[in-house]
Amino acid sequence: MGQDPPVRMSDLAVWEGTFDPQVIDEAFKSYNLTIATTVFAVGKYTRFLRDFLLSAEKHFMVGMNVQYYVFTDLPGDVPGSMTLGVGRRLKIVKVPKFGRWQEISLRRMELIQTAIEEYIHQEAHYIFCLDVDMRFHGRVGPEAVGKLVAAIHPWFYWYPRNQFPYERRNVSTAYIPLDQGDFYYQANVFGGAMEDIHRLTKTCREHLECLPLSRASVCPCPVDKSVGVEALWQEESHLNWYLLRNKPTKLLSPEYVWDDLRGSGAKEIQLVRFSSVIKDNAEVRENI
Ligand code: UDP
Ligand code: GAL
Ligand code: MN
Numbered sequence: 001m002g003q004d005p006p007v008r009m010s011d012l013a014v015w016e017g018t019f020d021p022q023v024i025d026e027a028f029k030s031y032n033l034t035i036a037t038t039v040f041a042v043g044k045y046t047r048f049l050r051d052f053l054l055s056a057e058k059h060f061m062v063g064m065n066v067q068y069y070v071f072t073d074l075p076g077d078v079p080g081s082m083t084l085g086v087g088r089r090l091k092i093v094k095v096p097k098f099g100r101w102q103e104i105s106l107r108r109m110e111l112i113q114t115a116i117e118e119y120i121h122q123e124a125h126y127i128f129c130l131d132v133d134m135r136f137h138g139r140v141g142p143e144a145v146g147k148l149v150a151a152i153h154p155w156f157y158w159y160p161r162n163q164f165p166y167e168r169r170n171v172s173t174a175y176i177p178l179d180q181g182d183f184y185y186q187a188n189v190f191g192g193a194m195e196d197i198h199r200l201t202k203t204c205r206e207h208l209e210c211l212p213l214s215r216a217s218v219c220p221c222p223v224d225k226s227v228g229v230e231a232l233w234q235e236e237s238h239l240n241w242y243l244l245r246n247k248p249t250k251l252l253s254p255e256y257v258w259d260d261l262r263g264s265g266a267k268e269i270q271l272v273r274f275s276s277v278i279k280d281n282a283e284v285r286e287n288i
């Protein structure tokens with residue numbers, strides 16, 4: 001502790017001061033892009049939607065076209081009276097509620113994959129997939145747009161790679177050996193061009209569903225809990241496996257995926273843009 005974060009982290013990512021917001025906004029205006037934004041609010045997580053959306057309207061891709069997709073089992077709990085900015089729309093997608101919080105979380109890969117295939121690919125140019133238990137506090141704009149975008153986890157960027165919380169059991173399809181890996185990414189935020197995120201979600205979904213040593217592309221077996229190797233951090237472990245082999249073209253600093261639990265003391269963070277709120281897991285999750 002007390003050390004500066006490693007250079008391999010600091011130099012490559014998007015940080016405050018590494019871009020000129022006005023220049024970027026001006027450049028992107030002429031592209032007239034639509035950004036699909038998926039957010040899941042299943043069960044008690046609908047309580048996070050209002051603040052998530054209100055803060056997104058203030059800070060997320062302001063001036064661009066944004067198509068929100070709210071995936072929920074409780075459409076009646078989606079805040080109805082919100083006025084969205086010009087060019088911004090919200091669609092509610094009804095989804096089933098799985099019994100375990102882990103499965104609710106990891107099934108997002110499959111649901112996003114099929115939604116991209118069925119309609120999102122026609123409705124937007126880029127897509128961002130976000131956790132709902134979060135709030136925007138600062139600008140997240142087109143500087144974050146790229147072909148394959150991922151964000152560095154706020155709790156691990158100063159650790160050596162052998163201490164990243166990757167899946168370490170080699171029977172898992174998410175296995176990463178101790179001497180591999182550049183960054184530990186948090187699954188709360190990822191995004192990119194439609195075909196890139198389609199490939200990412202499809203690959204993660206297949207790995208989540210397949211028996212550990214079978215790499216068949218279509219696999220009839222249920223989620224890997226049936227064979228006892230649900231990865232340590234579910235889809236986040238699979239995301240990290242994928243991003244090791246398909247390096248993000250845009251790397252977001254932890255400014256873009258902060259955690260309120262870490263507070264505001266970190267000297268390398270000039271601006272918290274998007275942060276997880278503190279929640280009582282035992283209260284909001286289904287099965288604990
Ligand atoms: N989620 C949900 N309902 C649940 C559990 C999870 O809607 O019962 C969705 C929600 O979008 C949440 C995401 O899955 O933000 C990831 O779960 P969670 O935020 O609990 O994981 P953490 O960020 O705490 O690891
Ligand atoms: C936690 C976070 C989890 C997961 C974990 C990885 O701080 O809440 O979602 O990313 O870190 O160790
Ligand atoms: Mn979360």
